[in-house]
Amino acid sequence: MTGRLEGKVAVITGGASGIGRATVLRFLDEGAKVLFADMNQATADETVGLAAKAGHGDRIAYRRVDVAQEGDVKGMIEAATAKFGRLDVIFNNAGVGGAFGPLDEVTVEDWDYTFAVLVRGVFLGMKHAIPVMRAQGGGSIINTASIAGLGGGAGSNCYSAAKAAVANLTKASASDLARFRIRVNAIAPGVIWTPLLGSTSNRDLDERVARAQPWPDRGRPEDIASAALYLASDDAVFVSGHILTVDGAILAQGPNVWGRDETSPMLRRTGVNKGTTGEASVVRR
Numbered sequence: 001m002t003g004r005l006e007g008k009v010a011v012i013t014g015g016a017s018g019i020g021r022a023t024v025l026r027f028l029d030e031g032a033k034v035l036f037a038d039m040n041q042a043t044a045d046e047t048v049g050l051a052a053k054a055g056h057g058d059r060i061a062y063r064r065v066d067v068a069q070e071g072d073v074k075g076m077i078e079a080a081t082a083k084f085g086r087l088d089v090i091f092n093n094a095g096v097g098g099a100f101g102p103l104d105e106v107t108v109e110d111w112d113y114t115f116a117v118l119v120r121g122v123f124l125g126m127k128h129a130i131p132v133m134r135a136q137g138g139g140s141i142i143n144t145a146s147i148a149g150l151g152g153g154a155g156s157n158c159y160s161a162a163k164a165a166v167a168n169l170t171k172a173s174a175s176d177l178a179r180f181r182i183r184v185n186a187i188a189p190g191v192i193w194t195p196l197l198g199s200t201s202n203r204d205l206d207e208r209v210a211r212a213q214p215w216p217d218r219g220r221p222e223d224i225a226s227a228a229l230y231l232a233s234d235d236a237v238f239v240s241g242h243i244l245t246v247d248g249a250i251l252a253q254g255p256n257v258w259g260r261d262e263t264s265p266m267l268r269r270t271g272v273n274k275g276t277t278g279e280a281s282v283v284r285r
């Protein structure tokens with residue numbers, strides 16, 4: 001069977017762990033050639049090992065890159081095109097938790113570090129991929145935002161601001177680049193159980209997530225890889241400027257004033273409330 005990314009070349013940043021690693025492996029499974037970049041050589045070697053074990057050793061390349069450094073990112077794009085001959089997809093995904101704590105205690109250095117990785121890193125990936133994609137007649141840019149960038153309460157103040165920048169950069173550039181057939185989309189993950197969250201047996205976090213997230217199962221890196229696959233593939237040929245939320249309905253739930261189980265006033269009875277119209281409301285059950 002032909003893979004959904006057969007013949008395509010993808011660059012994925014942050015491919016040594018979590019969402020990036022799951023996406024590297026999924027893209028390879030779907031027939032792509034993948035160059036992934038990451039700062040962490042040790043965990044990158046593990047990703048290469050997993051790809052080789054899955055029989056994809058000849059279609060994967062790794063390059064040590066700090067996405068905040070322009071020279072590194074330029075070299076990453078050059079290495080991908082030199083090795084695989086073209087560039088169809090870039091997934092700007094590398095990230096860190098960054099600065100946290102009350103805003104009046106955040107240092108300028110920590111603030112700038114966070115924005116350098118999360119925002120400058122995405123900008124640089126786009127900047128150096130665009131000329132190659134333009135010359136080729138098109139491509140797909142996918143950025144990792146976060147639900148933290150779409151509203152309060154899901155991340156630190158600095159992280160949330162940086163991810164909001166990624167979401168808006170995605171939208172603003174999508175319209176600029178459409179005439180070159182370059183699609184630009186972002187994924188806004190909810191809580192995804194990756195090493196970034198720390199220990200996966202964190203009970204406190206489990207309880208907090210259970211309250212915030214309606215979907216009963218944990219978000220997995222593979223769930224984001226599937227979303228990235230869609231945006232990378234030709235199935236999404238008319239999709240650009242979209243922020244794809246993948247969060248087990250966290251944002252959809254919103255303030256959750258009424259609850260969502262059988263004790264909720266919105267669910268425990270059935271009928272129609274006709275308000276102050278003067279017509280009678282009906283309770284059917």
Ligand SMILES: NC(=O)c1ccc[n+]([C@@H]2O[C@H](COP(=O)([O-])OP(=O)(O)OC[C@H]3O[C@@H](n4cnc5c(N)ncnc54)[C@H](O)[C@@H]3O)[C@@H](O)[C@H]2O)c1
Nearest residue numbers: 014016017018019038039066067094095146191192194196
């Ligand atoms: N896990 C979540 O719940 C969640 C939610 C929303 C958004 N995200 C975002 O998803 C992306 C991936 O996160 P993850 O959960 O897979 O984390 P992770 O820690 O498992 O993986 C992130 C990878 O990025 C690499 N990296 C960090 N800074 C880098 C730099 N400057 N240059 C190159 N590589 C660098 C790390 O070495 C690591 O391998 C991040 O952008 C993160 O902000 C994660």
